[in-house]
Amino acid sequence: xxxxxxxxxxxxxxxxxxxxxxxxxxxxxxxxxxxxxxxxxxxxxxxxxxxxxxxxxxxxxxxxxxxxxxxxxxxxxxxxxxxxxxxxxxxxxxxxxxxxxxxxxxxxxxxxxxxxxxxxxxxxxxxxxxxxxxxxxxxxxxxxxxxxxxxxxxxxxxxxxxxxxxxxxxxxxxxxxxxxxxxxxxxxxxxxxxxxxxxxxxxxxxxxxxxxxxxxxxxxxxxxxxxxxxxxxxxxxxxxxxxxxxxxxxxxxxxxxxxxxxxxxxxxxxxxxxxxxxxxxxxxxxxxxxxxxxxxxxxxxxxxxxxxxxxxxxxxxxxxxxxxxxxxxxxxxxxxxxxxxxxxxxxxxxxxxxxxxxxxxxxxxxxxxxxxxxxxxxxxxxxxxxxxxxxx
Amino acid sequence: xxxxxxxxxxxxxxxxxxxxxxxxxxxxxxxxxxxxxxxxxxxxxxxxxxxxxxxxxxxxxxxxxxxxxxxxxxxxxxxxxxxxxxxxxxxxxxxxxxxxxxxxxxxxxxxxxxxxxxxxxxxxxxxxxxxxxxxxxxxxxxxxxxxxxxxxxxxxxxxxxxxxxxxxxxxxxxxxxxxxxxxxxxxxxxxxxxxxxxxxxxxxxxxxxxxxxxxxxxxxxxxxxxxxxxxxxxxxxxxxxxxxxxxxxxxxxxxxxxxxxxxxxxxxxxxxxxxxxxxxxxxxxxxxxxxxxxxxxxxxxxxxxxxxxxxxxxxxxxxxxxxxxxxxxxxxxxxxxxxxxxxxxxxxxxxxxxxxxxxxxxxxxxxxxxxxxxxxxxxxxxxxxxxxxxxx
Numbered sequence: 001x002x003x004x005x006x007x008x009x010x011x012x013x014x015x016x017x018x019x020x021x022x023x024x025x026x027x028x029x030x031x032x033x034x035x036x037x038x039x040x041x042x043x044x045x046x047x048x049x050x051x052x053x054x055x056x057x058x059x060x061x062x063x064x065x066x067x068x069x070x071x072x073x074x075x076x077x078x079x080x081x082x083x084x085x086x087x088x089x090x091x092x093x094x095x096x097x098x099x100x101x102x103x104x105x106x107x108x109x110x111x112x113x114x115x116x117x118x119x120x121x122x123x124x125x126x127x128x129x130x131x132x133x134x135x136x137x138x139x140x141x142x143x144x145x146x147x148x149x150x151x152x153x154x155x156x157x158x159x160x161x162x163x164x165x166x167x168x169x170x171x172x173x174x175x176x177x178x179x180x181x182x183x184x185x186x187x188x189x190x191x192x193x194x195x196x197x198x199x200x201x202x203x204x205x206x207x208x209x210x211x212x213x214x215x216x217x218x219x220x221x222x223x224x225x226x227x228x229x230x231x232x233x234x235x236x237x238x239x240x241x242x243x244x245x246x247x248x249x250x251x252x253x254x255x256x257x258x259x260x261x262x263x264x265x266x267x268x269x270x271x272x273x274x275x276x277x278x279x280x281x282x283x284x285x286x287x288x289x290x291x292x293x294x295x296x297x298x299x300x301x302x303x304x305x306x307x308x309x310x311x312x313x314x315x316x317x318x319x320x321x322x323x324x325x326x327x328x329x330x331x332x333x334x335x336x337x338x339x340x341x342x343x344x345x346x347x348x349x350x351x352x353x354x355x356x357x358x359x360x361x362x363x364x365x366x367x368x369x370x371x372x373x374x375x376x377x378x379x380x381x382x383x384x385x386x387x388x389x390x391x392x
Numbered sequence: 393x394x395x396x397x398x399x400x401x402x403x404x405x406x407x408x409x410x411x412x413x414x415x416x417x418x419x420x421x422x423x424x425x426x427x428x429x430x431x432x433x434x435x436x437x438x439x440x441x442x443x444x445x446x447x448x449x450x451x452x453x454x455x456x457x458x459x460x461x462x463x464x465x466x467x468x469x470x471x472x473x474x475x476x477x478x479x480x481x482x483x484x485x486x487x488x489x490x491x492x493x494x495x496x497x498x499x500x501x502x503x504x505x506x507x508x509x510x511x512x513x514x515x516x517x518x519x520x521x522x523x524x525x526x527x528x529x530x531x532x533x534x535x536x537x538x539x540x541x542x543x544x545x546x547x548x549x550x551x552x553x554x555x556x557x558x559x560x561x562x563x564x565x566x567x568x569x570x571x572x573x574x575x576x577x578x579x580x581x582x583x584x585x586x587x588x589x590x591x592x593x594x595x596x597x598x599x600x601x602x603x604x605x606x607x608x609x610x611x612x613x614x615x616x617x618x619x620x621x622x623x624x625x626x627x628x629x630x631x632x633x634x635x636x637x638x639x640x641x642x643x644x645x646x647x648x649x650x651x652x653x654x655x656x657x658x659x660x661x662x663x664x665x666x667x668x669x670x671x672x673x674x675x676x677x678x679x680x681x682x683x684x685x686x687x688x689x690x691x692x693x694x695x696x697x698x699x700x701x702x703x704x705x706x707x708x709x710x711x712x713x714x715x716x717x718x719x720x721x722x723x724x725x726x727x728x729x730x731x732x733x734x735x736x737x738x739x740x741x742x743x744x745x746x747x748x749x750x751x752x753x754x755x756x757x758x759x760x761x762x763x764x765x766x767x768x769x770x771x772x773x774x775x776x777x778x779x780x781x782x783x784x
Contacts, residue, residue, distance in 0.1 A: 010414045010415065011412065011413065011414035011416070011417050011420075012412075012413045012414050013410070013411060013412050013413065014408070014410070014411040014413075015410045015411070016406070016408055018405070018406070018407045018565075019405060019406040019407070019610060020403065020404075020405050021403065021404045021405065021406075021608065021609075021610060022402045022403035022404050022608075023402065024403070025403050028403075173410075216413065216414075217413070217644050218411060218413060218644075218647075221613060221614070221617045221648070222613070225613045252609050252610075255610075256613070
């Protein structure tokens with residue numbers, strides 16, 4: 001029997017790791033590793049998380065549970081190619097069988113890079129781009145210690161080449177960890193500036209996923225839920241360090257945004273931010289938060305209905321109001337958010353015109369630009385940089 | 393370093409298969425099997441789905457793509473122990489390396505049972521209960537041809553022992569398929585009565601998951617989204633066979649409800665329905681839909697805030713209305729839904745009092761009862777049966 005099938009362009013997909021959530025859930029890590037028959041673990045973390053006690057706690061706990069643990073914590077924020085390759089060597093020399101990342105997005109991205117290299121061979125930059133990591137990674141677990149990147153659940157990893165000062169984006173479903181542990185306790189020791197960058201990152205993830213050309217009913221439910229929880233949590237952002245509720249809300253918001261963007265991808269703000277952040281070694285949250293407003297202005301006409309939904313879920317516009325108010329309301333909201341979170345453009349204001357050309361070139365190659373809701377020319381990208389990164 | 397950790401009771405979890413969605417996505421099955429290095433496939437389906445062409449189409453397509461396909465379609469609705477064991481024998485004799493289920497909940501549950509037996513050995517009823525399937529199943533893909541059970545994404549399988557006329561419930565994360573293909577095209581040939589039972593099943597999944605004692609922020613987002621989409625879709629239920637939109641909405645609603653109940657589990661209506669449906673070999677959707685109202689009456693006081701949310705998302709009560717109206721509004725809504733879907737209690741009305749005692753005994757042992765929002769005594773369970781299954 002042959003049946004005629006009309007191929008439909010509106011195919012969509014959803015892939016998430018196994019999720020454990022709730023205060024204290026990180027202590028289930030050993031049990032999970034045992035189920036995977038892993039006994040030798042590479043614990044990837046960084047100096048801050050180690051000193052704050054979370055890395056040490058995990059090291060101690062796993063050793064007590066009988067695991068052989070090798071600690072790798074020679075990491076920068078914005079993890080570098082050389083760090084990933086050193087981690088891969090360490091993994092092999094210690095005959096590790098799995099990786100546990102305990103840290104923020106940088107730590108988890110580095111762990112993903114290590115995993116890609118140990119199971120696929122070669123150099124980590126061989127896997128930059130879309131769907132280049134073909135073989136599954138070794139077992140990879142992630143305990144996220146900062147609400148923001150959602151690297152613990154996403155298909156994305158961002159690795160900086162320190163020589164060219166270029167951030168490479170790896171997008172492959174093999175980069176989704178096996179399990180993510182959403183535990184708000186380790187967030188308690190995050191410095192407030194870092195927490196603010198993380199919070200800003202969540203918002204931009206949810207907004208760009210909501211308007212992405214790959215958005216689907218499977219990702220929308222997460223993007224909008226993220227915005228609702230984010231707007232509630234951010235009212236009490238100043239209580240981040242003392243309130244488990246605020247941290248828990250932001251961690252959930254981060255998860256929802258991650259579930260959306262990992263499957264719908266992102267947009268121009270991320271493409272621009274990767275290029276800028278790699279060049280100046282800036283916090284990612286600062287870059288996306290400051291660049292988003294300009295992108296929304298370019299995109300608005302092409303995705304007005306979507307941005308309206310975004311504004312409704314953020315609570316800055318109501319359906320009974322005039323539609324002409326959506327864009328100004330959104331821009332005002334983004335401005336207020338940056339103020340509230342203390343995110344400035346102070347250290348971005350001195351790019352040379354040649355640097356803007358270089359950064360626009362690089363942003364044009366970024367995978368995140370592919371799903372921006374409208375086509376932005378190279379000049380548009382330059383304009384976005386110009387508005388943010390030139391003295392006013 | 394030792395850190396004191398306060399164990400928290402509010403741990404939660406989420407596990408979903410990889411999801412592909414959209415009209416025609418079932419044709420990605422071959423590509424997915426190749427990625428898993430499977431070349432010999434057991435195609436599990438049933439006579440209705442085969443005759444409607446969907447089983448044949450898949451058989452033909454996979455053969456053309458070079459797969460060795462063995463068809464197993466000796467299945468009843470409410471799949472039986474002997475059918476599962478025969479399927480497992482067939483799998484082994486044909487040296488299959490993976491299973492593709494194309495059908496409704498019965499077909500997919502049978503495929504799960506086959507998978508559990510071929511990778512864990514023994515008898516399928518060895519795995520009845522919670523977390524009994526310890527070894528991973530062989531690669532298992534599911535193309536759902538009826539919106540309702542969400543067996544294609546859930547941790548649940550229900551197998552009937554035809555001798556005792558008892559439905560056994562298997563709940564294990566190993567039973568989550570590797571990938572589910574949410575394709576609304578195969579739903580077009582479903583008989584309307586069956587579509588109605590499926591639609592009713594979706595609603596009860598979402599309601600019971602929303603009020604489950606294991607509900608979490610990860611499952612709530614799905615439960616409430618399911619209710620919103622369901623209430624919209626059901627308005628046009630009569631267009632099920634001609635409208636891709638209606639079928640697509642119900643399939644998504646089924647997915648959302650499945651994502652919720654697979655991770656938050658269910659409640660008393662399902663416990664009662666499994667027992668009743670096994671005894672009288674009735675459609676599951678009919679059983680849950682008719683039993684839910686009585687359960688809501690028993691549960692309401694223990695989970696009033698949750699039922700309020702349910703009523704809001706279904707659109708049968710608004711927050712500005714009196715709270716005393718929630719329960720009557722919900723019961724009226726459920727009554728109207730049964731009318732609209734043509735679901736009656738006509739063939740349920742003649743249980744003997746001894747049968748009610750037996751069914752209550754069995755319902756008391758059902759895993760779904762564990763997460764009902766309040767404790768129901770054996771007498772309560774009998775009362776629920778009495779109201780539905782005794783002539784008025």
